[in-house]
Amino acid sequence: MADVLVLCEHDRGSLEDATLEALTFARGLDADIHVLVCGELDDDGIATLGEYGADTVHVAEHDMFADFGPEAWGQALADKIEDLDPDAVLACGTSKGNEVMAQAAARLDVPFVANVTELADGDIDDDEVEMIRVQWGGSLLERAGLEADTKLLSVAHHSLEAESADGGAPNVETYDADLDDSLQRTVCVGRDVAESGVTLSTAPVVVGGGRGVGGADAWGPLEQLAEMLGGRVGCSRAVTNNGWRPHSDQVGQTGTRIAPELYIASGISGAIQHWVGAMASKKILAINTDMDANMVVKADYAVKGDLHEVLPAIIAEIEARRG
Numbered sequence: 001m002a003d004v005l006v007l008c009e010h011d012r013g014s015l016e017d018a019t020l021e022a023l024t025f026a027r028g029l030d031a032d033i034h035v036l037v038c039g040e041l042d043d044d045g046i047a048t049l050g051e052y053g054a055d056t057v058h059v060a061e062h063d064m065f066a067d068f069g070p071e072a073w074g075q076a077l078a079d080k081i082e083d084l085d086p087d088a089v090l091a092c093g094t095s096k097g098n099e100v101m102a103q104a105a106a107r108l109d110v111p112f113v114a115n116v117t118e119l120a121d122g123d124i125d126d127d128e129v130e131m132i133r134v135q136w137g138g139s140l141l142e143r144a145g146l147e148a149d150t151k152l153l154s155v156a157h158h159s160l161e162a163e164s165a166d167g168g169a170p171n172v173e174t175y176d177a178d179l180d181d182s183l184q185r186t187v188c189v190g191r192d193v194a195e196s197g198v199t200l201s202t203a204p205v206v207v208g209g210g211r212g213v214g215g216a217d218a219w220g221p222l223e224q225l226a227e228m229l230g231g232r233v234g235c236s237r238a239v240t241n242n243g244w245r246p247h248s249d250q251v252g253q254t255g256t257r258i259a260p261e262l263y264i265a266s267g268i269s270g271a272i273q274h275w276v277g278a279m280a281s282k283k284i285l286a287i288n289t290d291m292d293a294n295m296v297v298k299a300d301y302a303v304k305g306d307l308h309e310v311l312p313a314i315i316a317e318i319e320a321r322r323g
């Protein structure tokens, strides 16, 4: 059986969901799954790693892991790769995951394929495999060949849904990482949260508006519906180009990638640059006057009509049902 090492992403001990996507992908490789944790992870986090399929969790301890430092994490990962000699090393393709993988790859002088969505040909313990990866913000799927004893790859973020394996408690092996002080050149020393509460990228519901909204002063129903559903308002680039909403609301290739449970896309045609930012939504409801619009064709549900009539009707129906 193959061996796969997964990088655990966490924020000062709190497990990040991205790790669960990498673990879900790893389970499809028919391998023993090892996880590397740089620094302390809380007990719930360790249990969750087991639940999602980790067989063994290697916890590297060092003062340098008090907060995130890509060089220290990269060196610890490189050392663990040399120690375990796995067939593959996975991380989720977040900025943190890709940065640490690039650090490890450079330190070991081995190839690294970022943002993979699936293994297209071969088994992970073959000398050579082919995989599909996303490029250009998701608008291009590339078939990439990789020839290496140890294959380093990151899994495109939001390209699959994390699923529990109902696994039990993993073996935990704690050790002291041997790190040089020079690895402290890049360390996170503070954070300013630019936005608090539900953000566009984490909102469970996004109510999106496009050119069809018609102007800067017509967003009342979208704001109201988003608030009722505990979500956020998003928009297309046509909207930000017109100055109707700030760029921070833009969904798409040059905006924010969203992955809500529900995306209500109203008056949005669904151009490819918008779609790549919205395609990870679990369900999409399109509201459009044009039933041939790309967003309508791709949506799970569609309502044909003027959004200025449909959105108030949805709000009224929710209010009526909630009493």
Ligand SMILES: Cc1cc2nc3c(=O)[nH]c(=O)nc-3n(C[C@H](O)[C@H](O)[C@H](O)COP(=O)(O)OP(=O)(O)OC[C@H]3O[C@@H](n4cnc5c(N)ncnc54)[C@H](O)[C@@H]3O)c2cc1C
Binding pocket: 209, 210, 211, 212, 213, 235, 236, 237, 238, 239, 250, 251, 252, 253, 254, 255, 256, 266, 267, 268, 269, 270, 271, 272, 273, 274, 277, 287, 288, 289, 290, 293, 305, 306, 307, 308
């Ligand atoms: C390099 C590059 C990067 C880009 N990045 C992004 C990006 O990040 N995000 C993004 O969104 N776009 C991006 N774009 C722009 C993208 O190509 C589209 O131009 C844009 O998404 C269109 O916005 P829209 O759907 O709001 O407008 P339109 O394409 O004009 O569509 C408006 C839709 O509203 C419908 N409609 C009109 N009136 C009503 C009504 N009253 N009720 C219901 N429906 C109605 C119409 O039928 C139509 O389907 C990018 C383009 C380029 C070249």
